[in-house]
Amino acid sequence: MPLKRRGPLQLAQREVDEIKKQVESLVKDVESQVGSTEDTFRRCQELQMSAEKMVKTIKKLTKADELAPVGNYDQRKQEEERRLQNIMERLNTLSLQLSPPGPSATAGDVSREDSVDEDDDEDNSDDDSDEDEKKAVKPPPQSDSRIYTALSDFKGEQEGDLSVRRGEVLRVIRKSADGWWLAQDTKGNRGVVPKTFLKIGSGLDDEDSEDEDEDDEDEESEEEEDQDSAELTNDRDKQSASHSNWSTVRKALTEIDATDVLSAMGAIPSGFRPSTLNKLLVEEGVTYRGSHYIQPELSQSQLSFKDLFLDADTGRVRARQVQTCVCFTLWSCRMIPTPGVGVQVLSRHVRLCAFDGTQVLSNIHTVRAAYNPKSPKTWSFSPRMTGILPTLMDGDCFLRCNSTSPDFGILFELGVTFIRISTGERGDLSCGWAFLKLTDDTGNSLSNRTYELPVNGGTPYERDVALEASATRGSPASVFQQMLQARRHPKLIVKLKSVNSRTRTQLSILPDTLLHCLSCVHLLALHRQLLADTLLMDRPTMQNADLICSPILSTFPVLLEQTDLLDALRSAWLDAESNMSRAQKRDLSYLKQEFGKVYMSSVYFLLHSPSLPGHRWADPASEEQRARVIYATLEALKHNQHTTGQSGGPEIFADPAHTHLAFDVAELTFDLLRVAR
Template identity: 55%
Template sequence: MPPKRKGPLQTLQRETDELNKQLESLMKEAGQPDGSGRREPFQSRCLQLQHLVEETTKKLQNLTKADEPAPVGNYDQRKEEEMRRLLKIEEQLSALSLELSPSQKQNRGSSTEEDEEEEEEESEEMESSEEEIEDDEKHVDTKAMEQTPDVGTTTYVVISDFQGQEEGDLSIQMGDVLTVLSKNEDGWWLTQDSKGNKGLVPKTYLKVHSEEEDDDGDEEVSENINETHDDPTRKPSSNSDSVKRANTEIDATDILSAMGAIPAGFRPSTLSKLLYDGITHRGSHYIQPELSQSRLSFKDLFLDPVTGKVRQRTVRTSLTLTLWSCKSIPTPGVGVQVLSRHIHLCAFDGSKVLSNIHTVRATCSANNVKTWTFSPRMTGTLPSLLDGNCFLRCNSDTPELGILFELGVTYIRNSTGERGDLSCGWAFLKLFEANGAPVPYKTYELLVHGGTPYEKDVEVDPSIPRGGTGMIQQMMLSRKRPKLFLKLKSPNAQTKSKLSVLPDTLVGSLSNIQLLVLHRQLVADALLIDRATMQNADLICSPFLATFPEILDQSDLLDALRNSWLEAESKMKRSEKRDLPLLKKTFLRVYMDSVYPLLYNAELPPPRWGDEAVENQRGRTIFTSLQNTSTTDPSHIHTSHRPPCQQAFDISQLNYDLLSVAR
């Protein structure tokens, strides 16, 4: 049999293997001093390898699937894997080049093993001395604590429920008043409740109780009771409720951290709080037209009088990006179940959020939960929630403009059933250099920081040291640090044309861009053509305009509309796709037949992030509804199909109120 022809990709794979072998050989030889102290040969070989890696990378970037002599399965995935290997080799060579530079110390000792043994002995001595100091401090603190007169007299109020899990624990409820009998250094205090029951509780569940707070609280409660009694429909003041919720969330995170259930660098999610508190940072808000300063016209919505289409607008930043993966992301510990792993991203200037907050859900395997992956390409009926291809438009002129990525998890505590959102770290990619030029379009490896975006120099997991003494040790520790991999891309001509008709500031999924463009065109027709005068602010009877923004906050309904539209578009002729009036008419019909009835279907439960049961039930209801509406011939409808149970009618389902929704 004749030998199989080797394709260009397979050839480059062999070249990468060879480069990796040369790198390993160079690192091994460079780590064994020969006594001469000469490093020039190693530096020369390192530079040659760097040059070869650059050439191989350029070859790989220029490769296409058409260059292969035979079909190759998973071509794009294999190409991306080779790109990652080359980037890793390039990073190792850069580190080795710094290690071999003349500014580094040349003679580090006669034997690396002896140095490492000495370092280990020194570290053990330091640890033992630190332990002795800590023991002495604990002994002194314990004595001082035993002599403290307020132990046993100061009362504490419980700020969150706690269910005892081991023998000796005291189960408590929020609002209970406890007396502290002794304070242990491990954070578990011996307490006694009003009934005389004694037991241990975490100190993070308690705060000092004062009589003034009781008096203020009693007055607030009495005022709320009186107000409710005077007006039964009026609810008590919600300000105290919101403060309690915020305090409870922070305390819950502190409790999990104190119990060792989460790493020290985890925080309550900053972007989740902004996203769910109101609509200011949602896509449904940013898709609306923006009023000018005079409020008599629009700032970002104009029509081309020749074509009748929305006039394209150029903004300062318009790009696309692909999320690839996150690596070495710590996971919550025992007692905490992860419901969702995701990334929130938005435009950010270092102090405030400048756009809507877009969410992409991550996936991971059971064998490697520390590595998150994203779908690099949307095909078929995959949900857009998993789409790693995103776009960003922002017209801010701040020099600090960038993209903020917050890695988050939605969790539930097994013992209490409490749900919450945690930030596993954040990364920031600045989009402009110091001279004002945009950053290059390439693959970026961003270090994930702990804390909130407003905290600096916080590690996600402080147990991982930042660096070591040797080059190899530094490289090994660098691999353990959490990182985010993504690629910035310049949109092609077709995508750029579509992006230019969208609002000046918007972040979203590329798979839904056609739906947003058609919505934008229909909004322009209703507000700029069909109105009697530009000063007319009467309600507009349009179910589509009144309800379309709602589905931007419900990704499963947005997917249902996208699939229905793709099916309708596949049946259209090429000439019909260029007919804008026909295109808009067809899109309206598809929307009213598919998604509009689902919005007010009583069998469709309200969305709940991270709740698998609710998501599955919504999926079944949406699928059944689309299957029923796809049958256009009434004679084909099965007799078992019954009309869905609809919610009570409200006038807001039909009327578009420009003054209340415009930005």
């Protein structure tokens, strides 16, 4: 009987097991002092490199690579990543223990970092490693482009600054766009120094050419910066205890730049972190966006759909019950610390998603908070205003999800998008997070009432990190003091609520996993019905995967990312519904026909209008200009409809009074194979 072939994940598990055995053997040799320190240190470095390569290999694995179906694939993959993380932490501790002490060792370590970088560039050949180790005892060459000289004295004023004297030679490790560079002096001390205090080279001659040198510095290749970043990552655990004041800043040096410096300057309160959910939205493409989750999901065989079916008797989408379907309202946030001077806040918002303590289980939805300068630590949602409330500011939301995890709930990440006034850099910060577990200790669903959730500092993967506003000294003596202290703690107020039967029916035909605004449920339901008609009734066969001519299906998902256009569709559809009779509102075929006309004569036209600026998050100027264009275009199209008595006709696209971008096949066709989940 032939041996069973192992899949990539199982092979990776075996390699992790092998690395773990080698690490345990290395630890025993260190404890029993077997072999020389240099040999042991070399083995530790080799295992570190193997572990890092393994991490990259596992991150690239996907479920589609497996030879056969694997149960709990994502969970198993995460377990292997956690095992490797523990192994790497253990190796870093060993590396710190085995590295030679003293300033001379620091210089040697710096040179060894250079040798490791060269070793990586040459595919880790053994010959090159030997040559690099011989060079490790030599000081860095003075002609190195990373060697700089201090032009004048600089005394560090904040935690993380490096004090230098005129003429002192420094080695620049990391260059940031904000002008604060991470450098290391000859004694091994590290910190940030303004680039204006530095001159390339090891001498103070030719000071007149300083400007030219700085121009050359800015034009250095990205490859060198990547090498510097890798050196910092490999060396960050080898610093002595005397440099612990830098530990709060160096942790994220390879990830962000503006946030590090602002933290060191005290412009960001303690407990603030780079936004975890924003990072997922930016780096993972459409994986965590609502436009991805409203697309149909294929079954395991990929020959049919998993969550989209038609009722043969009524022709409507068949309702599907899921494990969790809740509706809730964001009320307010209290006692939220505010960023300090030097930054301008562009947006205060809450990003929310389904979460089980380890991973995000749904799309990430954003609700912007209303801000009153008279009460800067209080955020409110769903402000009263004339007309329809924008989707972006609507705190009434729903969540559908099929997770059976006992720790399942809703994760709320309070965030701000800011711009640094001095440099113009933009960034996203997390001001804390809260979690609402949707079941009690016995596994029953929570009752519909208001919940006050404590806001924690740090990230959702950190515990016991307090925000600046919640830091207290000592324990309160009296009950009255305890009440006053409780009022100072940051809180998020959320209310679980019920909805009417019509909304419940519309929710039941939506995808099994989706988190969005309640005011858009009727539009999402109509889109779902059109999707089912096109895919389940109009295709020649269920195996046919040709491009489908449907401008609505191809462009509607974009509206979930550009909510101002979704509001435009809500407004246009509200006007259309106001002119319908009760019988027409109950006629599904009539509703679908009218929805198509309204969509084509409003949102579809706007999507391809040359006068509409591109969508950009938290850009007040762009948002105001888009609002003016949307309002003016809708009014012009509405006037054209009243004049001609028709809506959604092709004549509006040929009217010289209404310019339109050239047609593209992508905006007219729905590609099932590309968008299906």
